[in-house]
Amino acid sequence: MPLRTCAGCGGKFAKASLVRFTVFGEVSGRIVGIDPGSGDKDRSGGRGAYICPNPVCFGKAMKKNALTRRLRAAAVSPGLKQDFEHFLRLRNNHDKKESL
Numbered sequence: 397m398p399l400r401t402c403a404g405c406g407g408k409f410a411k412a413s414l415v416r417f418t419v420f421g422e423v424s425g426r427i428v429g430i431d432p433g434s435g436d437k438d439r440s441g442g443r444g445a446y447i448c449p450n451p452v453c454f455g456k457a458m459k460k461n462a463l464t465r466r467l468r469a470a471a472v473s474p475g476l477k478q479d480f481e482h483f484l485r486l487r488n489n490h491d492k493k494e495s496l
């Protein structure tokens with residue numbers, strides 16, 4: 397099982413359990429967003445950064461500018477926090493359905 401480091405807490409976790417971030421918009425400035433393929437196998441290639449599915453880790457990563465540094469991006473997407481929370485909700489719903 398491949399391990400990746402959380403950009404927030406610095407812990408190592410199974411890649412599939414983390415949320416993957418990648419860079420969009422090579423031309424109009426490199427912006428960090430959530431990789432829609434998170435959790436799946438490497439659907440999108442390229443450079444990625446990972447954060448635990450946990451708003452605390454997300455907050456820590458934002459404070460350290462860990463995503464923009466790791467991904468050599470200009471900025472994060474303006475709605476990234478909301479996107480992250482939305483992604484967690486979707487994933488939780490999905491997990492619940494699977495366990496029923």
Ligand SMILES: [Zn+2]
Pocket residue numbers: 402403404405406407447448450453
């Ligand atoms: Zn973490």
